[in-house]
Amino acid sequence: MTATPRIVQVDAKPRRKPAVVQLLAEWEYLERSLHRMLCGWGRHFPDWTDKVAVSRHVWDQAECVRRLRERLVQFPGTHKNLETPVSESLEAFGDAVIMAHSLNDAVDGIYQLFINALVKSYLTYAEAAHPIHDAPTLAAISENVRAKEQMRLWLRDYRRRNPGRHSEEYGAKIATALAEANGLMGGLPVDRPAGTIGLNFRPAKRCAHSKNSQPTLDIMPVLECRFKDDLEVRRLFWCYGYLLAMNLAEEQLIWLYDAHEMPWEFQQDVSRHMWDESRHGDSGHSRLLDFGISIEEIGYPYYGGNKTDRPEVAEGAAAILSPKDLYDKVFFIGMVAETGHFHVKHEAYDDFKAGGDLESAEMMLFDIIDETSHVQYAHRWLPLLAERAGIEVDFRAEGAAFRARLQAETTARVDASQGTDHGLAGEKVEKLIARMRAIAPLSNANSCPPRSYKPM
């Protein structure tokens, strides 16, 4: 076996930057492009476990980018290094991967062809670098490669469940683009700097959801009507409401995709926010499973009640979010929905704890902790989002007015619906809470006083 020759990071030219700075900038660009590919294709996965995994991968990718950015600013040039131009051939390589014609192609393109080339580039440098001088870069590489290992393990599992292989034509296009990009081995001249990949790609308008995930009965009106008076109904509501938060994670993939001109720190925060919402979805799902209730039984409907016979296939192209659209979405989630739910979440936490259901209380508490950060993200970014949208607003005052309006509407709707016969949906709720009671009774189910109305 021959040892890989060392690549000394200093040459005879009069400059004080090691050559690895350029390579770091290229990796940062490639990791950001991979993050974008996952956001672009993430809405195509119908199965719950894949939604959970891909959301995690988006967050892992954000962390990979962050590590490289932190290392880049440690070299001479500091923050200017973050703007180091990289070759357009890297953009062409990324575009060859993201512009797949099918999910089957995209899965291999992203998780195998792109990731393998990137890992090879990392490992080639790691073998040739001075292990003491550039140990901080090697540490970042090692973390990033570990994240890719998790993705490759997921791919293996995905392919066991979804046998298939990418088309030859797609593979050939990627191979050509990779060769043009010198196999990602660095040292490419920059004639025209690379821009954002995938500007001609659109995420799906309607996400894929698993087969049999569309509920035949809508239990939400029942849960809303009985929410304030019935602790057992509130427990079912929270498990189900959390499950539905996966819809928000899926929507946030589009926020990320269309916010590519926002500072990276925004992408970082929204990536965490998106991963958290997918975890809230999975936390509700997991608690329902504790009670023996599956997605097939309770359903994973779309927000807004969209109906389709073929939920397993993602469809259409999402409209591009304008700066105003993005402002509105961040405003509504942060200043209305998230801020507006704290008081009922605290009530649920207290009541589940008092009733002896500590698992459900824990589900509430971890959500409240995450949600506190999410509201901080909204406060952090709404001023810049408003500026980009060209609007002047007092988002705190508008948020309070918006919440008050929704609360008044919900209160009126609930008061008017008292005593209604909810028919089959009402019976279904009765059966579900009876099963939950049999598994984990709440000792205060009958003694708990009425609590707040649902806030919206």
Ligand SMILES: [Fe+2]
């Ligand atoms: Fe949430």
Ligand SMILES: [Fe+2]
């Ligand atoms: Fe949230």
